[in-house]
Amino acid sequence: MTQHLTLPRPDDWHLHLRDGAMLDGIAPETARHFARAIIMPNLVPPVVTGAEAEAYRNRIRAATPESFTPLMTLYLTEATDPADVVAAHAAGIITAVKLYPAGATTNSASGVRDFDRVRAVLEAMAEAGIPLLCHGEVTDPEIDIFDREAVFIDRVLDPIRRATPGLRVVMEHITTADAVAYVRSQPEGLGATITTHHLVINRNHILVGGIKPHYYCLPVAKRETHRLALVEAASSGDARFFLGTDSAPHSDAAKESACGCAGCFTATNTMSILAQVFESAGALDKLAAFASQNGPRFYGLPENSATLTLQKSDRPVAYPAKIETGAGPVTVFDPGFPLYWRVLD
Numbered sequence: 001m002t003q004h005l006t007l008p009r010p011d012d013w014h015l016h017l018r019d020g021a022m023l024d025g026i027a028p029e030t031a032r033h034f035a036r037a038i039i040m041p042n043l044v045p046p047v048v049t050g051a052e053a054e055a056y057r058n059r060i061r062a063a064t065p066e067s068f069t070p071l072m073t074l075y076l077t078e079a080t081d082p083a084d085v086v087a088a089h090a091a092g093i094i095t096a097v098k099l100y101p102a103g104a105t106t107n108s109a110s111g112v113r114d115f116d117r118v119r120a121v122l123e124a125m126a127e128a129g130i131p132l133l134c135h136g137e138v139t140d141p142e143i144d145i146f147d148r149e150a151v152f153i154d155r156v157l158d159p160i161r162r163a164t165p166g167l168r169v170v171m172e173h174i175t176t177a178d179a180v181a182y183v184r185s186q187p188e189g190l191g192a193t194i195t196t197h198h199l200v201i202n203r204n205h206i207l208v209g210g211i212k213p214h215y216y217c218l219p220v221a222k223r224e225t226h227r228l229a230l231v232e233a234a235s236s237g238d239a240r241f242f243l244g245t246d247s248a249p250h251s252d253a254a255k256e257s258a259c260g261c262a263g264c265f266t267a268t269n270t271m272s273i274l275a276q277v278f279e280s281a282g283a284l285d286k287l288a289a290f291a292s293q294n295g296p297r298f299y300g301l302p303e304n305s306a307t308l309t310l311q312k313s314d315r316p317v318a319y320p321a322k323i324e325t326g327a328g329p330v331t332v333f334d335p336g337f338p339l340y341w342r343v344l345d
Ligand SMILES: [Zn+2]
Pocket: 014, 016, 040, 246, 248
């Protein structure tokens, strides 16, 4: 029996497109299914000014069809000028600002060490209604990598929110039941993105039966109990949780290495995977909220008027194992189970 599911066209509220040959190779994978995406600014060097964001937006537009809208972000540093942030937002160049604690993940060396030094920027953002997007992990070497998100909530996120009333915050790519509970405890001004891969894998997928570099990402996947909490949150319909794939391409050479890079590339098959995860959770009717409705609502943007239709068939859907780019092949995330939901083009 054929089954169909039609949604408002989805958006990706956390995406890495990189630059140059990698951008050209992988951006069409997102633009095929998604109308808009929040673009991460962690290039080398990072996107820190409004002028740099505008130039990067032009490069993305050149690599994607007109139907795709990149929503740009600035990389918050201790030298960020509040006036530049506000002007770039007022000019429609940026949508949000990204906070990386220094050293938290790929290309985050310029991130924030002393949060008092960015207080003026955060206050200007609260005033102008510009959301702060947090990579929610502390970087202190004494904190265990599996505990870094929970500690971030207590040490950084909650203090920032208390000190800056009115600042809208997205806790990005949450990976723990602790983060789900914290978001639920906050009546307003806080949202959270959840990735495709964190709805599928737990830490066993990375470490059991040999180390699997293509399942390694940051924040690292946690125990199964945490994955189940994420599935429950994503499929609950709660408007505070929305899709941010964190699709993050690295060449196979950079992943399959003695010091492999963090990131899962899910742009190609995200919608097929999500349909399957939501169906397994008995919540296919909540997929539109998670992928297409809750995000625009948080950002104060309209839902997309275009639609996307998924079709379920009896035979598994084929998708490429790798995307060939001018910067090398990029392995597409393998959920470890066959996919039966196909996006109709
Ligand atoms: Zn990311």
